[in-house]
Amino acid sequence: MTRGLLRPVAGAAGTVVVLAVLVAALPWLWDSDPAATVLRARYPERGVDPATLDALRRELDLPSNPVLGAAEWLGGLLRGDLGTSWVTRAPVAPEVLGALGISLTLALAATLVAAVVAALLLLPGLLAGVRGRAPGRGAAVAAAVLAALPEIVLGSVLVLVVAVGWRLLPSSGFTGPANLVLPALALGAPAGGMLARILSASVEATVAEGWVRTWRSLGLGVPTLALGVTRRAVAVAVPQIALLVVGLLGSAVAVEQLFTIPGIGSVARGAVLAQDLPTVQAAVTLLVLLGLALGGLGVLVHRALLGPALSGRELTGAAETASRPASRTSVVVAVLLLVAVAAGLPRDPSSGNEARRLAPPSLALPFGADPNGRDLYARFAHGALLTVGSAVVVVAVCLVVGLAVGVGARSARAGAADVLNALPPVFVGLLVAAVAGPGLVGAAVAVALVGWVPLAVHARTLAAEARASGYVRAAELVGASRWRVARRHVLPAVLGPVTRHALARVPHAALALAALSFLGLGAAPDSPEWGAMLAAAQGYLERAPWTVLAPVVGLVALAVVLASARER
Known part of the structure; x- marks a missing residue:
């Protein structure tokens, strides 16, 4: 029993160490030379000059390589020193x-x-x-x-x-x-x-x-x-x-x-x-x-x-209930959302008209117009392709990774996956944005980095049940290889439930992408992506509250689909 407890603890501890080293190496993951990052941030119009870089390294007390930098930062963390700001030069x-x-x-x-x-x-x-x-x-x-x-x-x-x-x-x-x-x-x-x-x-x-x-x-x-x-x-x-x-x-x-x-x-x-x-x-x-x-x-x-x-x-909560078939409500709302998006795709989302700037909803403009006079219904429809389309791609990647990890796991015990499951996508989004900069691709990577974990845990549990069944034990007794057992017996038992689970997680992934875009860590501020649209509308709530209508309708529809898909 002690060994059974030590294994997940060791996996969790290893994951924490990897995360700590990753955070410690952030300056070098962002740029091979952190001094160049500071120089571009302070003086974007100035070129990279070696003498200036040397002066910045001395000013910021930057180590010369990522290994030394990570070691010094982790040592300071253990002493309670969280470092000095590159911008304000304050602790x-x-x-x-x-x-x-x-x-x-x-x-x-x-x-x-x-x-x-x-x-x-x-x-x-x-x-x-x-x-x-x-x-x-x-x-x-x-x-x-x-x-x-x-x-x-x-x-x-x-x-x-x-x-x-x-x-x-x-x-x-x-x-x-x-x-x-x-x-x-x-x-x-x-x-x-x-x-x-x-x-x-x-x-x-x-x-x-x-x-x-x-x-x-x-x-x-x-x-x-x-x-x-x-x-x-x-x-x-x-x-x-x-x-x-x-x-x-x-x-x-x-x-x-x-x-x-x-x-x-x-x-x-x-x-x-x-x-x-x-x-x-x-x-x-x-x-x-x-x-x-x-x-x-x-x-x-x-x-x-x-x-x-x-x-x-x-x-297992969401993992189990999410694998059940979608309810009639989720199907109806999904169809209505699909029809609304299809009807809005022929409209122009990018052309502005000063005459209709912040125009209220009407027959011609069902969701009104934004501060640049652009059709918010058209932006809602085209934004659905970014929000939901990106979520479909993310979930497809998560499904493949989750099946590979879950079916390949030797046991159903907790470990590194359960540690990662405790990290909300926003945390990971901050890390990805710190390395690669804000962007929709980075936001999708952030959601995928944690989105595969529930699917892997679900697949791992089902795979353990399948391996305990009589026909799998019989196949092992007659000399079937581990790969053949996984491919011919375990994977077919896991594939259907986990795929249904993955489909139910598409709205969840879309909402996570929208949240990251709302924070400025995802799609560009001028993008029709729903989270970016919601962020852009915040400054006009008092003058034109209808500017939040389009993204709110889309996100609430996704929420209803997600809620209905998880109903018994």
């Missing part, structure tokens, strides 16, 4: 740690919102379950829709309605508790829907256990039964709850940008765009280490609550 630690405190405050407030939302959604089903009745589907549908709703879309709607329309709360800044309400709602409500979905599956499994029927037959009251079921369900779902909290930190980057909150995500994004690599290194390192620590804490709490004998009862 990075005070700014990054202060920003981390703001992000943690936002994440805590969002966690409280998520807990309240999840409790309200779970209560009817929990009470019905402990009474031995079938729960209704209303709360489940509401949880599914909330879970799939993009934070940037919900935040934009809250700004538009509550801040701009009703003028009840501030729309930006971080000067007091009032500034925390809308961001916490935008971040916490979708997390509450996801938490309710995770716990509802755990509640259903717990209610079916024998001890619940025994307690009910003994005449114990509903409150006692409900408390016992809740404690058991929460214990089983602790690892996924921990990953959900980690996801709040990743999603907070987009929410911080939307509400102009100076959190660590905003600091990291600004540093990427300013090419201030030491600040990027510090911010990403703290985000990754905090995320991994929370994920690891969830696993330890899970084992402590359930014990080694019961630790295998982990819910």
Whole structure:
């Protein structure tokens, strides 16, 4: 048993070391000579002069090679030294740690919102379950829709309605508790829907256990039964709850940008765009280490609550439900979205007309016009090709990688893949943008780098079940090679479910790409990609709130497809 525990721990530790070295080498991954990067950032019109580069190296105290640089940076990290900014020449630690405190405050407030939302959604089903009745589907549908709703879309709607329309709360800044309400709602409500979905599956499994029927037959009251079921369900779902909290930190980057909150995500994004690599290194390192620590804490709490004998009862959650066939709702919404996009493709998305600048929606302009007088419906349709088309390519790559890794895995135990699963795409997007610069290709690479992990975990579990079956054991006994067994017996058993899982993840990948573009780490600001369109419309919410209509409609449609595709 000790060896079984040490193997995943060793895999996780190895992954952490690789990530640390990768972050330490960021300046040389960005450019073979970091001094040249600083020179171009400070003086874009000046050529690269060797004497100037030498002076910059002395000024910034840059090591001469990436190995020495990575070693020095990691040594400083162990001493608590996060480096010095290339832009301000000030120590990075005070700014990054202060920003981390703001992000943690936002994440805590969002966690409280998520807990309240999840409790309200779970209560009817929990009470019905402990009474031995079938729960209704209303709360489940509401949880599914909330879970799939993009934070940037919900935040934009809250700004538009509550801040701009009703003028009840501030729309930006971080000067007091009032500034925390809308961001916490935008971040916490979708997390509450996801938490309710995770716990509802755990509640259903717990209610079916024998001890619940025994307690009910003994005449114990509903409150006692409900408390016992809740404690058991929460214990089983602790690892996924921990990953959900980690996801709040990743999603907070987009929410911080939307509400102009100076959190660590905003600091990291600004540093990427300013090419201030030491600040990027510090911010990403703290985000990754905090995320991994929370994920690891969830696993330890899970084992402590359930014990080694019961630790295998982990819910696969989205991976299992996502592999089910899509519902009628998802098909209808997908068809409507496809028809709307096809109808808008013949329209011109790039020609502007000053006479119709910021024109409201009309029959001629169903979504209105942007600040340059361009047809927002045409940009919505062409942007779908970028957003959804890129997501299809990303998921196809993830499917191939996930099948190869999952079928090739020798066991279904946790390891490096589970560590990577704790990293939200935004974190990886910051790393990719720090190396290659912002761009849609870089955003797609960032989503793919973590998008294959759930598919690999799903394939790994199914492959382990297939290898335990009688016909596979028989093939091994007659001398079939490992490659032949995988190709002829294991892969056919895994391919169908994992492919359906991958298809259900297309909307998820599209929403992740849109979030990165919204942050300025994906498509170009003038692109019709939906996230870039939403970012460009933020400055016109008070004057022309309809400018967010086109990307919001597209992203909400994707959210509904994602929610419906995951319904039972």
